Amino acid sequence: MKLVFRILLALVVLALAGAAVLWWLRPAALPEPGRTSTAPKDATSEIIARGEYLARAGDCVACHTEATGKPFAGGRAMPTPFGALFVPNITPDDETGIGRWTPDDFYRMMHTGVSKDGTLLYPAMPFASYTKVTRADSDAIFAYLMSVSPVRQQNRPHELKFPFNNRDLLIGWRTLYFKEGEFVPDPKQNAEWNRGAYLVQGLGHCAMCHTAINALGGSSESKAFEGGMIPNQNWYAPSLTSNREAGLGNWEIQEIADLLQVGVSHRGTTYGPMAEVVYNSLQYLSDEDVRAMAVYLKALPQRDSEPPPTSQARLVSPGVMETGRKIYGTQCAVCHGEEGKGHPPSFPPLAGNQSITMASPVNSIRMVLNGGYAPGTRKNPRPHGMPPFSHILDDEEVAAVVTYIRVAWENSGTPVDTSQISELRKLLPE
Template identity: 70%
Template sequence: MRRPFAIALVLLALAVAAAAGLLLWQAKPWQKLEPSTLQGGTVGSDILSRGEYLARVGDCVACHTAPGGREFAGQRAMATPFGNLYTSNITPDDETGIGRWTADDFYRMMHTGVSKNGELLYPAMPFANYTKVTRADSDAIYAYLMSVAPVKLPNRPHELGFPFNQRELLLGWRTLYFQQGEYQPDPRQSVEWNRGAYLVQGLGHCSMCHTAVSALGGSRDQQAFSGGMIPNQNWYAPSLTSNREAGLGEWEIQEITDLLQAGVSKRGAVYGPMAEVTYHSLQYMNDGDVKAMAVYLKSLPPKDEAQPTSQAQLVAPATMELGRRIYAAQCAMCHGDEGQGFPPGFPPLANNQSIEMASPVNPIRMVLNGGYAPATRKNPRPYGMPPFAHLLNDQEVAAVVTYVRVAWGNGGTPVTAAQANALRSVPLE
């Protein structure tokens, strides 16, 4: 499809949805909010501690802190297919931050995606998830943010081309993809399961990455956690509902909690954007909350349960031999002659779902760029993988990635030199 025609279709869909959304917007749903839980007077240290904890759960610092910048002062670039968005200053500075916001203003933003000045927020701010956050938790986060050091730093204007810089079109996006409302516990499930669901669906905003987005930049609830490419980051966030990808049906609860909280487990390690989440957020969560998240994630209804079979017979013998030689020379020392690994420091490659996924993006990027699991409180000295982009050409990268995807009974598919080349020069972030 030619790009101008594709853009025209996107705009038409948004315009139609915006017309419908305008009727709902005129009802001013953001004005019908429950009262603040904060009382007058000095805020106690308990609510500040709770707010700091919840802000960690929501990973606020990661998005609202630019590289080398002051915490929560904003200006971090968020690349989208429509241009760059820049995060806002959420320190309590009166002029450039949220110093003049009330708890009601903050909750309205979290719950409805509407700023203090009435502007619709772009959905890079995960208000579609944060709407599930309770009023009490929103107030605690607000109290904590009002206690951090104010930073006078004006917000940087977004860099979106026309017509995506027209906020009126967000009415269409909201009509299609936004459902306002706090999380409602499922009475059929345990308290622990509901706590996990609240954290994963709300502050954790896990579906933001682990759900494929449409050309309009949105996703639907029925597609949640089904996996997809993270826009503009060139990483694949695996499905959490498919045991062929990152589905956790076969994992032990302890293996899941280890991966989330420590960044490594017997099954594997986190890299790329997930490593950032673990570093800034998950490692600071208490054991009970992480376990609750694991219980909920493990319970997600499985999809695509048929296990893939090895595709080794489809690979040219010369390619397999090249890949085997490279693996023996560069990889076996850490990952074992038969891909068994030495977990948790060096993850296994045999029977590793992240290696076998339909998308080969992540293993290609690891071979090219290497990487470290995050340094966490439960794994303060992680082992790393060196980059091989300077040692291996595209054909060699494709051969060794193909080898680990089909050897030892793995059910991956072959990789081409063109796929390796396409990822050779992408940004590392």
């Protein structure tokens, strides 16, 4: 109760602190568009095709389409710690979609996080990243959305707990965590780096997952890409600035590009939420754009400040190690090899794999419990998968084999215990 009280108190303070800028965000006081759309009213097929490509880069379909619904018709529930948000219809239906929007309305929404009617958007919509999108690209995306089939489907109201259903509280959030402005190229970097930065920071909105989220749903710009748990998905997005997690400083550019576009590389494989990103979005990007993203990601400054970790095998009891070794030999070695070297890219290596040894064991545990497939992509249409073991292994056995994988072969991970397995097992579908 004390934590809830502190959060509520903080939100109230933020709302009061942001009241001074309330007038600026209201519809009547919004800045006039000023700039006219670069897209003609009868948008050409070239602009529409460009907009489709950019909408893919922004992964719009992932949120705005239900699993069995029509493209961009909305309705998908997005669970948050504050309640459920329901994604809106962005098809060109006049009554329930964005059919009556203009390119100016759409750009203002992308750039400022304010809807056509002046409603402040919740930050589940990544406007804090999309603000970096250029006007020309925004117009192209709008032209594409206006070309898709309209769907008459009413938007569902959000189901947020009090006081989070009061949008005025978003003013304080925006004051702390939102910085408006299009991407500005860095003159000290080359064109490829700047293109990659534009895609990663803007449409790719990579920082939304790879930066830790605090109790108010915000993230610190100074800790961008340092990794964190993805809220309500119970997957850990690893740090991209630490070579002890998923830092890419010692990867080859092509290895990074393959992971992004193909879903597998000789260094690792994407599963979970990242596999969905590859499937819905990144596989459709050009080789040049994916390479540019890889160049930018590889150049992210490394922020390791602690000495390199050493093997933690000495912290594991001999009994647990032997149990883990036996389970690994029976269930895992046929694909990943007796020494954990794998058979990449089909079966990723486990020895020396940062995603196995990073501080959070969540992803390793979930893979053993849930199994999973790398995404089926145009360059890897028949991916290999890993079977689930939740029905074969109990909590102690899962803890033993995950511990073994994290400390064997001079891996520098730490042991896991049965309570961690039990908590994640509760998330399995019945």
